[in-house]
Amino acid sequence: MMQRIRNNKLSLIIAAVVLAFVVALVLLLQDSDKPQEALTEKLVEFNGSELEERQDGKLVWHLTAQKILVDPETGKTYFIKPKGTFVSDDTELTVTADQGIVDRKARTIEIKAPLEATTNKGDSLQTDGSVYYNMDTHGIKGGKVTIKRADTTELGADTFETNAALDKVNLTGHARVTKGEE
Incomplete structure (x- = not known):
């Protein structure tokens, strides 16, 4: 199992970076113009x-x-x-x-x-x-x-x-x- 992780280390790093980018993009694209509960104060x-x-x-x-x-x-x-x-x-x-x-x-x-x-x-x-x-x-x-x-x-x-x-x-x-x- 450890050998498999070492062999695919680059693939795992790339996948983690892509996943982090997608999460950040989704958060940025959310509609920020809606007055949300925390903002209504x-x-x-x-x-x-x-x-x-x-x-x-x-x-x-x-x-x-x-x-x-x-x-x-x-x-x-x-x-x-x-x-x-x-x-x-x-x-x-x-x-x-x-x-x-x-x-x-x-x-x-x-x-x-x-x-x-x-x-x-x-x-x-x-x-x-x-x-x-x-x-x-x-x-x-x-x-x-x-x-x-x-x-x-x-x-x-x-x-x-x-x-x-x-x-x-x-x-x-x-x-x-x-x-x-x-």
């Missing part, structure tokens, strides 16, 4: 609060939630049961989900999946991943998406970028546009 909590941004007196976006948790160290704001309204011209996109994060430093709003997103014009957006709103460009982007328009047109792709009206859409990877029957 340092978070400041608000119930039924809201945030919004206006430009030239016009609403750009508005975010409400059942509960808001603010991390004073990072400046990130965590939303429980958020409802976001994002405005583009005369169209409002309403997004609801279980969680969201506002990062004022990065100037982004992340609404985490599962989520529902619909416009006041009858269009909808479905995605398995989070959607990200850029506060500077007012653009929305995310991963795999299906956008259904009120006129029965359906768009889909691996990634997307759009405005809040869902009328200026950039599709990337396996993009498709189909027109349904009315």
